[in-house]
Amino acid sequence: MIEVVNAFVDGNALLVTERVGSEMRKLRLRPEYSFFVRASDLDEDFAAMLRGSRALLAMKREGDWVRLCWADEWTRKAMVRGRKAQKNWSRAGEEEKAEPSPFQQRGIQTFEGDVDPVCRWLTDTPDARIARARRGYGDLETDSRCTIVEAKQGKARVVAIGLSSEDETFQWKDVLREWTDAEERRIIEGFFAQATQCGFDQLLFWNGEDFDFEVLSKRIERLGLDVDMRMKLWLDHMVLFRRMNLNSSDSGAEKQSMALQAIAQSQIGEGKEEIPPEVAARWPGRSLGSLTYELWEAGGWFRDLLVRYCMKDVLLMPRIERKTGFVALFDTLCDACRVLPDSRGLLPTRQMDGFMLPLAAARGHRFPTREWTDEESKPFAGAFVMAPKIRGIAREVHVVDFASLYPSIILTWNMSPETKARDLPVNGPIPEGYCRSPKTGTGFSTAVDGILPIALREMIRLRKEWSEKAAKLPPGTPEAKEAQRWSMAYKVAANSFYGVVGSPFSRFYDRSVAESVTQNGVWLIQETISAAEERGMRAVYGDTDSAFFQGASQTEVEAFVKWCNEELYPSLLAKVGCRKEHVAIKLAYEKAFERIVIVEKKRYAGVFRHYKGTLAKPMPAIGEAFDPARHSRPEIKGLEFKRGDATVLARQLQEAVIMDMMRGVERLADYRSHLERALAHVCTEDLPIGEVQQVKSLSKRPKDYHRKTPTGKDAEVPPHVKVAERIEAAGKSLGEGARVAYVVVDGSDGIEAISAEEYRGECDRYYLWEKLVYPPTMRVLEAAFPDEDWQTGLEKIRPKKQKPTADQRAVAKADAVGQASLFTALGDPALANPAPPVAASSEAKTTEGGAAVLSQELEWEMRWRE
DNA sequence: ACCTATCTGATGGCTG
DNA sequence: CAGCCATCAGAT
Numbered sequence A: 001m002i003e004v005v006n007a008f009v010d011g012n013a014l015l016v017t018e019r020v021g022s023e024m025r026k027l028r029l030r031p032e033y034s035f036f037v038r039a040s041d042l043d044e045d046f047a048a049m050l051r052g053s054r055a056l057l058a059m060k061r062e063g064d065w066v067r068l069c070w071a072d073e074w075t076r077k078a079m080v081r082g083r084k085a086q087k088n089w090s091r092a093g094e095e096e097k098a099e100p101s102p103f104q105q106r107g108i109q110t111f112e113g114d115v116d117p118v119c120r121w122l123t124d125t126p127d128a129r130i131a132r133a134r135r136g137y138g139d140l141e142t143d144s145r146c147t148i149v150e151a152k153q154g155k156a157r158v159v160a161i162g163l164s165s166e167d168e169t170f171q172w173k174d175v176l177r178e179w180t181d182a183e184e185r186r187i188i189e190g191f192f193a194q195a196t197q198c199g200f201d202q203l204l205f206w207n208g209e210d211f212d213f214e215v216l217s218k219r220i221e222r223l224g225l226d227v228d229m230r231m232k233l234w235l236d237h238m239v240l241f242r243r244m245n246l247n248s249s250d251s252g253a254e255k256q257s258m259a260l261q262a263i264a265q266s267q268i269g270e271g272k273e274e275i276p277p278e279v280a281a282r283w284p285g286r287s288l289g290s291l292t293y294e295l296w297e298a299g300g301w302f303r304d305l306l307v308r309y310c311m312k313d314v315l316l317m318p319r320i321e322r323k324t325g326f327v328a329l330f331d332t333l334c335d336a337c338r339v340l341p342d343s344r345g346l347l348p349t350r351q352m353d354g355f356m357l358p359l360a361a362a363r364g365h366r367f368p369t370r371e372w373t374d375e376e377s378k379p380f381a382g383a384f385v386m387a388p389k390i391r392g393i394a395r396e397v398h399v400v401d402f403a404s405l406y407p408s409i410i411l412t413w414n415m416s417p418e419t420k421a422r423d424l425p426v427n428g429p430i431p432e433g434y435c436r437s438p439k440t441g442t443g444f445s446t447a448v449d450g451i452l453p454i455a456l457r458e459m460i461r462l463r464k465e466w467s468e469k470a471a472k473l474p475p476g477t478p479e480a481k482e483a484q485r486w487s488m489a490y491k492v493a494a495n496s497f498y499g500v501v502g503s504p505f506s507r508f509y510d511r512s513v514a515e516s517v518t519q520n521g522v523w524l525i526q527e528t529i530s531a532a533e534e535r536g537m538r539a540v541y542g543d544t545d546s547a548f549f550q551g552a553s554q555t556e557v558e559a560f561v562k563w564c565n566e567e568l569y570p571s572l573l574a575k576v577g578c579r580k581e582h583v584a585i586k587l588a589y590e591k592a593f594e595r596i597v598i599v600e601k602k603r604y605a606g607v608f609r610h611y612k613g614t615l616a617k618p619m620p621a622i623g624e625a626f627d628p629a630r631h632s633r634p635e636i637k638g639l640e641f642k643r644g645d646a647t648v649l650a651r652q653l654q655e656a657v658i659m660d661m662m663r664g665v666e667r668l669a670d671y672r673s674h675l676e677r678a679l680a681h682v683c684t685e686d687l688p689i690g691e692v693q694q695v696k697s698l699s700k701r702p703k704d705y706h707r708k709t710p711t712g713k714d715a716e717v718p719p720h721v722k723v724a725e726r727i728e729a730a731g732k733s734l735g736e737g738a739r740v741a742y743v744v745v746d747g748s749d750g751i752e753a754i755s756a757e758e759y760r761g762e763c764d765r766y767y768l769w770e771k772l773v774y775p776p777t778m779r780v781l782e783a784a785f786p787d788e789d790w791q792t793g794l795e796k797i798r799p800k801k802q803k804p805t806a807d808q809r810a811v812a813k814a815d816a817v818g819q820a821s822l823f824t825a826l827g828d829p830a831l832a833n834p835a836p837p838v839a840a841s842s843e844a845k846t847t848e849g850g851a852a853v854l855s856q857e858l859e860w861e862m863r864w865r866e
Numbered sequence B: 001a002c003c004t005a006t007c008t009g010a011t012g013g014c015t016g
Numbered sequence C: 001c002a003g004c005c006a007t008c009a010g011a012t
Helices: A044-051 A073-081 A117-124 A148-152 A181-197 A212-223 A237-245 A260-268 A277-282 A288-298 A300-324 A326-337 A348-362 A405-412 A451-472 A478-501 A511-534 A554-575 A648-662 A668-684 A719-729 A765-784 A806-817 A842-865
Strands: A002-010 A013-020 A023-029 A033-038 A056-062 A065-070 A128-130 A135-142 A158-165 A171-175 A202-205 A233-236 A394-402 A434-436 A443-445 A538-543 A546-550 A587-600 A603-611 A635-637 A694-697 A739-746 A752-755
Touching: A002 A117, A013 A117, A033 A073, A044 A056, A065 A073, A117 A348, A128 A326, A135 A181, A135 A212, A135 A288, A135 A300, A148 A212, A158 A181, A158 A212, A158 A288, A158 A300, A171 A181, A171 A300, A181 A212, A202 A237, A233 A237, A237 A260, A237 A300, A237 A326, A260 A300, A277 A288, A277 A300, A288 A300, A300 A326, A326 A348, A326 A478, A348 A451, A348 A478, A394 A405, A394 A511, A394 A554, A405 A451, A405 A478, A405 A511, A451 A478, A478 A511, A511 A538, A511 A546, A511 A554, A546 A587, A554 A587, A587 A648, A587 A765, A603 A648, A648 A668, A648 A765, A668 A765, A719 A739, A719 A752, A739 A765
Parallel strands: A002 A128, A135 A202, A202 A233
Antiparallel strands: A002 A013, A013 A023, A033 A065, A056 A065, A135 A158, A158 A171, A394 A546, A394 A587, A434 A443, A538 A546, A587 A603, A603 A635, A694 A739, A739 A752
16 A cells, blocks of 8 residues: 655656655656557558657557556656647748647557546555645735735745644744845755655645745745645645535624635634734835845844744634535545645546546546547537425425435436437337436436446445444544544535536546536426426425425325335336436435525524424524523525625625514514614714725726727626725736725715725615615515515615716715715705715714604604504 | 636627 | 626525
8 A cells, every 4th residue: 555645746757755654655656648549440461560669658458448658747747638729920921730630640549648647647546545634824925015916926935934733833934034035045954954844745725826936936036946836735724624515604793805815714603813002103004015024124023023924824723624514625635536635626527537537547448538629519408496485474384305415316327428328219109228318318227237327336335434434433533523523524515416427627537428417407306396286285385305394294204205206206217217226316405494484595593393203302482582502593505695605784784584484473564674674774873984895806807897889889897896996006916816805985976986095984775775785685575575564765865967067966975975964864854964974973974864764653653654 | 738607797889 | 877787696
């Protein structure tokens, strides 16, 4: 057994680091640039010609295949793809013609001709297994006078570095003593020496892919250090956290920022480092992270502060890991999928490569070389979502769902690129030895198990094995936790397979297979719903793999699920040709909602009666405070409460209303008072930035958003992009994936917004209410009480524009930004004073606003009673 | 550089 | 200039 710690190609060597007991050993191997062809495709003449080629290093017969090993990557590429047409600019007018490779000329298909030497070696060395990495966590501070872009170009000196072991018993930090190259060389070399001495193979940095790793590599190059970055596995803890947390985060609060401080706050309750008064006094309004040079330059206590700040960030990471266990799970996943645990190992395409290639090779199967196409791939149809059939607050709604629907479908229909039937009629009788996807007509051979089902069955088997092992071990022990991680790793990997098959960038891409997976899902859930309705149950909603039913008791639903599994599916699946021993479709009775309100497709809130047979805790009674020990929280899907791009005010109001609905509040006046309180707050009180900001991420660089309108003008870019450009104009750079926090200061005619940092308490409160806070809650109320008239008079509060004179135009603008005329909206003209509202003290504002709100509340109460 | 379905909000054209 | 529709973007 070879325990592989690391492996990379260095020139013409494949360097593998292996752990043997407590020793590290280095293997120096030849990197293999190979592909396979079918032995039957290779005639004697061509084989002889190849043998004579100096570029071919080896040719080996392996079963039905011939393995051809080439001198280098360039040669292999030319043999696989031929030479592309190239414009030769040096010789004007001349163009080099495209030249197909000898394999292309003969129409010989190549297989696995894009696999890199590390993956190739891991695939061909069944003895090799990915070692559990020893983890170190690090952070570095660079010269704050440089922009991020400059720093990533290697122009910013590294000022300080911190490093810690996972258990924090080892901690190391260093800072420049002089502003010289020699000093920077000393601390960077020190960092690597410490990491190596501690035996860290894997180094985790927060946002490392987008900053630290690039900076380090550029500085190493610039300073000419004798350090090889490739000797370590670099893993971006932030990217890892984001991927793993996608499935488990609940409220919108956690989704606003991926900053280390924000994640630390939500995960371990460890907050931001307070800015010491000395710093605030000397550099008002600046964050510690933006002052690295200044703190260093000030020396003494300030320089120590810089180092403490750096080290604090380092230590947050192992603490987050102790809470989440995400890195340990990832390491297990890498072990299971035979990929190295660095940032690239996070990509599902690589994980599937790592799992599938060896498994297929052992069964004599090879995959076609991955084609590189610029063409847009045709989209394919996905899941079925039923339009909600109920209005109002429904009682006793039962939910059934399929266990791991897509993997089960792949098993049941024996779906795999190589089992896919060619020339099978899309309808009519199904020939013996085939099954068919009823909605796409795509058929699959059932004679030999497909490689994809084999892989999935293996994963499911291993998952079960580890779950059983975990159950036998004393709970909470490291062994039990490790067994649970294995079980979870196989689940994660198995669930990502369908997505990889649907991705044009993967070697397993097959559009018709992917579409048949989703469409078999559509067929199954629709058949289930029809069968239920025939038995008198009413389907009220369903999404992809679930159906929501009314009009049946718990016992009846249980009986229905049993009947589906024992009779319905076996008979349906036999009719489409699936073999009995392949059938893996299983319906489960997942839960029942005591109360549920479905606002739209994919948007609902409900409270459980039971979950997987376990009786749920009740909601707090009306008027009773929420106590997590005794009460359930409602399950909320898709609504603004769950969304990081909604304002906090919108989420709070929506949550308050949902909590009341779920505990049975029926008096509409109670809901109204929530609205009124919120409106009064929005209109008249101080609004901290955290309550009013919207957060959206950039899916590309800001400049890439610009385009022309159909009429040829420059089109407006989305508000968050405009703000990103304001931020960039102020000297900070924002790239793809950056999150922009912003506040709308005038939404009366188009959107005018500022960045959250520029916010000084002034925003367009009309816009905030009319567009951000009120509608999400109103949609829930309208769904819950559809027969009420929800013309509350609260939906539009911005005063109408009257034909303004030149003079008045200026005032109108001030109005939109300020709040004076809000008092008009609240119905008290006496308070509608256009004098500068911003200058008023917060106390005065609250008092005035309070009075205005009170009169309004009375008025509503009266209208309500009528 | 794992999938699609779906909602909501902003923009921009067109219409009456 | 409100209302309708199409399109894009982001989040789930």
